[in-house]
Amino acid sequence: MTDATAQSAERGSLVRYRVQNGIALLTLNDPPANTYTYEMMQELDRSILDARMDDSVHVIVITGHGDKFFSAGANIRMLAEVTPSFKYFFCLHANETLSRLEQTPKLVIAALNGHTVGGGLEIAMAADIRIARKGAGKLGLPEVSLGVLPGTGGTQRLARLIGKSRAIELMTTGELFDFEKGLELGIINHIFEAENNEKFMEQVMAYAQQFTPPNKAARAVGRIKRSVQSGAEIPFEYALALERELQQQLFMSEDAKEGLTAYVEKRKPQFKGQ
Structure with a gap:
């Protein structure tokens, strides 16, 4: 790669x-x-x-x-x-x-x-x-x-x-x-x-x-896109379920940990796309 x-x-x-x-x-x-x-x-x-x-x-x-x-x-x-x-x-x-x-x-x-x-x-x-x-x-x-x-x-x-x-x-x-x-x-x-x-x-x-690391959490950007593109085409309750699953994936990411930690520490996050 x-x-x-x-x-x-x-x-x-x-x-x-x-x-x-x-x-x-x-x-x-x-x-x-x-x-x-x-x-x-x-x-x-x-x-x-x-x-x-x-x-x-x-x-x-x-x-x-x-x-x-x-x-x-x-x-x-x-x-x-x-x-x-x-x-x-x-x-x-x-x-x-x-x-x-x-x-x-x-x-x-x-x-x-x-x-x-x-x-x-x-x-x-x-x-x-x-x-x-x-x-x-x-x-x-x-x-x-x-x-x-x-x-x-x-x-x-x-x-x-x-x-x-x-x-x-x-x-x-x-x-x-x-x-x-x-x-x-x-x-x-x-x-x-x-x-x-x-x-x-x-x-x-x-x-x-601007959408690439370290500027943005690229996984979050991609899953926002996926949630909208896929979710808009299925019933609302199923779309909410998709949103929850994508959110859970992000909660497990290093970038989510970095974003939350940086917020608490009052500093700019340095995302890695991981």
């Missing part, structure tokens, strides 16, 4: 993967639009699992290569050439991959460096926090213009984010809108101003760093 303070060698062709200072950076890499194929989704799936299993990784950041697109979604040329059966299993695997991302008990931040449309927005909505670069692109789920629906969780996640009525309107009109409207709707958490993509990613990584 990589050391939390070190940078790993970058690997991957369609999804570049590297770890630096406790943050796993996953970059969708198929220019110009970073559209995804089954091959890219397999690499994304593998990268999510790698980040999940690496104890030195506390936060996951997903972005797109270049400064034009986060992702324009599924590769339309690929979809036009494969069989209906392949399309079905392609969507099923994409659903499984994004659910794995959503359920991993580590904070996931989507850094929207450019246009984030169709399946690209579906990937971003599976993250916990979405940060966009000001003026860098548009958002939207325009699949209706192709005679299909947003089939990688888009209809469900958008409705959960902004409510059924507004979600239906956005998807049936196929509207593309700027990041400011996305912020107003609650799809985007923050918009950062940056002169270029390199500066934007520096800001995003600095933002992500």
Whole structure:
């Protein structure tokens, strides 16, 4: 496993993967639009699992290569050439991959460096926090213009984010809108101003760093995420039971002991992510 303070060698062709200072950076890499194929989704799936299993990784950041697109979604040329059966299993695997991302008990931040449309927005909505670069692109789920629906969780996640009525309107009109409207709707958490993509990613990584040790108890951050993401989809009493179980896990952690001790001793806690 990589050391939390070190940078790993970058690997991957369609999804570049590297770890630096406790943050796993996953970059969708198929220019110009970073559209995804089954091959890219397999690499994304593998990268999510790698980040999940690496104890030195506390936060996951997903972005797109270049400064034009986060992702324009599924590769339309690929979809036009494969069989209906392949399309079905392609969507099923994409659903499984994004659910794995959503359920991993580590904070996931989507850094929207450019246009984030169709399946690209579906990937971003599976993250916990979405940060966009000001003026860098548009958002939207325009699949209706192709005679299909947003089939990688888009209809469900958008409705959960902004409510059924507004979600239906956005998807049936196929509207593309700027990041400011996305912020107003609650799809985007923050918009950062940056002169270029390199500066934007520096800001995003600095933002992500606050959730890593020694700044935060990363296990607590991850289990807050898990309690919300999983608990919101099950009956309330079961969600409370999940919350209690996750809390019990944290009570047994070294960071909880450190946090409680530091409070009593009136000092700043030094968390280790353990």
